[in-house]
Amino acid sequence: MNKLTSQQRKLMYLIGIIVLLIPIIQLSLPADGKKNPGGWLSQLRTKYDLGESDLGDVDASGAAINLVLLGMRGVAVNLLWIEMDQQKDMKRWAEMQATTESIVRLQPHYEKVWDINGWNLAYNTSAEWDAVPDRYYWVKQGEKLLKRGVARNKRSTELYYRAGKVLQHKIGYADESVDYRKYFLSDPDPAFNGGPDPEINPDGKDNFLAAKDWFLESCERETTRPQHILDRSLFRATPARCQFDYAAGLQKDGRFGEETRAAWELARQDWTEKYGREIFHAVIGPDESDIRMEMTEDDVKQIAKTPDDELRVRRAVDQYQKMVNYAYWRMRAFAEAEPDTAEAHRNFFEAKQAFKAQEFEKARASAFSGMEAFDKLFKRPEYKNLVDEELLTEECMLGWKIWDDIHQIAQEKVPEDFPLKWLVEMKITNDSIMKQVNKQFKRLFLDSR
Template structure:
């Protein structure tokens, strides 16, 4: 017969509960956020601290609108359906052009699913590419491009171990500032934001520090993000990254430097032109070209490869030298590796530097208004400074094309030549003259009639941008 009465049993139960409560509190105590979002609970809350350390926590659910249907689903443990409801609402708000509600709904979605990478990728793209196109003013478009980039940056903060998000930030900055239809405006706005909130202490336009904290060129900011993405990708260039073909993923830093080098002459920074191309060439050939990648059937290849390296790779892959050469050539073509190598090589020559310089001087003469012919006392006509400069520039480009016939593999060189001719055409029109029957680069102009509207549009954009300065 037990000698323990009811009162004693209750005491023992209470002691047992307290003993078990100790480890529960030690492990499960909520972490306190300190400066820098570092979890600290004075030694308590081990599990919470680990969640913070490894970015596994879901601490933002309380920020979802408590009156929404999404919250009702969330309280029932239906986080997936709740996110779906919000996605549908976001699409509806976008179709009805209710931008404030769209942005708030997107914020709620990421609070529900902060580690679902596709949410960040899709909505970042949606804001930067789709929503921005709904606006007419280029300033407003730039605002929504920034919103998309900021959204992705927030995604990198919540997903520190996902390389593709870091890469996408670089891709967005690079493509929207350097490739989009509004690129000439956006690249300027990236360092001189038209939003008055970002004026410097001197009253001059400054950058939005959220996306450009150091006020750098957009391609250099993209370069920094690509470098971080490659650092996050700890597979050393062999195993693929989810979301992008690995050989394209890893070329981000080198491509950004190639694009950056193109801008030096555009800005009249001729002393920086050749050094920038030297740096880009080295990055493309050595940093990127010497990486190892896996192709089909996990066959290893290297883009910048010597004959001896080809033989060694063929032996390692267990294939013939002919098969290894085929794998190598196939990927050279796919990545345009040789094309960019040749472009960088050409841009580093003194002849190309002189062509870039003469183009800049010709456009500068036009934008300064030196476009009118002058009647001399002896009744002869002295052609305008801009026409002289433009003719000199076109002559320089024509000589370059004769020496390097493959230079027009780079479509940007075709665009540059057509734009020069468009400037020349406008100067002739201003002075009441038709285009002469023969002039430098006429063969290039006649060869690309489908690109004439692009040249006219680029002329209007470029001259309008000069007027804003």
């Protein structure tokens, strides 16, 4: 090399640069619409939908930081995760949230990061706080994070599901769900003037209905991008299950009018006419068949070519139905959509309220009406299996207990025969049900004194 002149050396460098540029250009040539698919990297990006804008909203600041970190992003992220874990242990929530923010900016397309951090805020952090409005604030923070995760990863099936799950499960089923559900419609933060937080509930919907929207979106994406959270049959049942939750929630809130009946009717439609008509590829042992939850004898015969096939399909349908408790929810939806059932629920609800207010005669009359109505319902052949449903039987047993207790308070003899006597005799030995009933009754009893 030393023998080369300065000019020759420069020429060599130029040739070297040009030689190296050719593969680089080939690799990174940008795409130019449909005419030119671009370089190798661009083609791969298109093939796997990996472009920033393909994945979701573009975050300029996060992308800039990633670029500035060069190859050290992994190291930085690891350090941040360690720091976040320490902050969580030390209950330094504000700093933990700020660190979470940095992590999601550095790993915006790693879905698990949004998932785990959303869960951490909505479930772990909220549980650490004592006051219910504070707990709700952190549930909202988790939901907001997941919502942003969805915006950054619009093709993600699982993040849509997770965002729905917080609204359905955390807000709808936590111990504080009565307050959470209220707060979802009327936020305790004075900044929202008694309305909902528009960031998580822009339309002012019930939490179960808002969750249903998220689940519908996730089911739509699931057809092109599979999820790995639940079995497909359970996953696709989520929107309809939210409708059930909504209807049941209305009853729990003491709303028994046409609105509630219509909610049950819609739940029935969602369950039997939408979810029930979906096709699932059932794999049971070595057998594979395409089935639907809602299949008539004719449907089965149409699919099955041989009697053996018929047997296989029936078995698959049966197993899948058991997995999602299809038959029960179907029956419940039909039963609850009946005006008499709504009335029976109302009677029990009123009995509880009257008992709490120590209006014992009113409570006794309402409880008796409820017992009569449910007695009739359970005795109808199409609803006979409803007696196996714990929540419903708990409700009936509690109604009976109120009625029975009022007799004792009034020092009156309980009649020999009464509606639901057969149910009481059947369930009074069931420890799990009676434990719940006694707990609820104790709470009512304490509230009334």
